Amino acid sequence: MPKVTATTIAVTALLLVGLTGCTGTTPSAGNESTAPAASEPAPPHVTESPTAxxxxxxxxxxxxxxxxxxxxxxxxxxxxxxxxxxxxxxxxxxxxxxxxxxxxxxxxxxxxxxxxxxxxxxxxxxxxxxxxxxxxxxxx
Incomplete structure (x- = not known):
């Protein structure tokens, strides 16, 4: 039974990762501290320079x-x-x-x-x- 529970957890985790990658709303709740910090600095420099x-x-x-x-x-x-x-x-x-x-x-x-x-x-x-x-x- 522990193997089934571990397997079930692993499959559920994979499904959640797959679903959150598609929706875009769920992953930000779990990775809010790392994802925006990594992506926020780059876009302003890329978008502001050419359009300024x-x-x-x-x-x-x-x-x-x-x-x-x-x-x-x-x-x-x-x-x-x-x-x-x-x-x-x-x-x-x-x-x-x-x-x-x-x-x-x-x-x-x-x-x-x-x-x-x-x-x-x-x-x-x-x-x-x-x-x-x-x-x-x-x-x-």
């Missing part, structure tokens, strides 16, 4: 791709992060809007002009920013 500012994300992605292609091979900022590049791109836009001339701008502390008398890394960032982040600054 899709145009800004597209412009930022385009900027990062373009500046990545435009930076000189001998860049003085080999370990720069995307966040730092975006901040430099926004700074370039702000300074252009304030009337600064792109050819004279350096966005990187300590950057020196190259043999062509330009700030090569800053020039790549400024050009990329003008084409993607601050298209209102294309002239000049």
């Amino acid at each position: 500012e899709p145009e800004a994300s597209d412009a930022e992605a385009a900027f990062l791709a373009l500046v990545g292609e435009s930076l000189p091979v001998e860049t003085i900022i080999p370990d720069v992060t995307d966040a730092q590049l975006l901040a430099a791109g926004q700074e370039a836009c702000d300074r252009l809007r304030a009337g600064e001339v792109p050819d004279t701008m350096s966005l990187i502390e300590g950057e020196q002009k190259n043999d062509a008398d330009i700030y090569a890394d800053s020039s790549a960032i400024i050009s990329s920013a003008r084409l993607t982040l601050c298209t209102d600054q294309l002239s000049g």
Whole structure:
């Protein structure tokens, strides 16, 4: 008789697991402390990022791709992060809007002009920013 009871309990447990997986209401009562905690953090990050500012994300992605292609091979900022590049791109836009001339701008502390008398890394960032982040600054 104990084998039947153990078997009955096991079969009942399997049926409950199968049924709760289909209904979606019963398992949350039993696993409420673990299931929502594991699933709650991920969806906000996944759903909020793309819908929050899709145009800004597209412009930022385009900027990062373009500046990545435009930076000189001998860049003085080999370990720069995307966040730092975006901040430099926004700074370039702000300074252009304030009337600064792109050819004279350096966005990187300590950057020196190259043999062509330009700030090569800053020039790549400024050009990329003008084409993607601050298209209102294309002239000049």
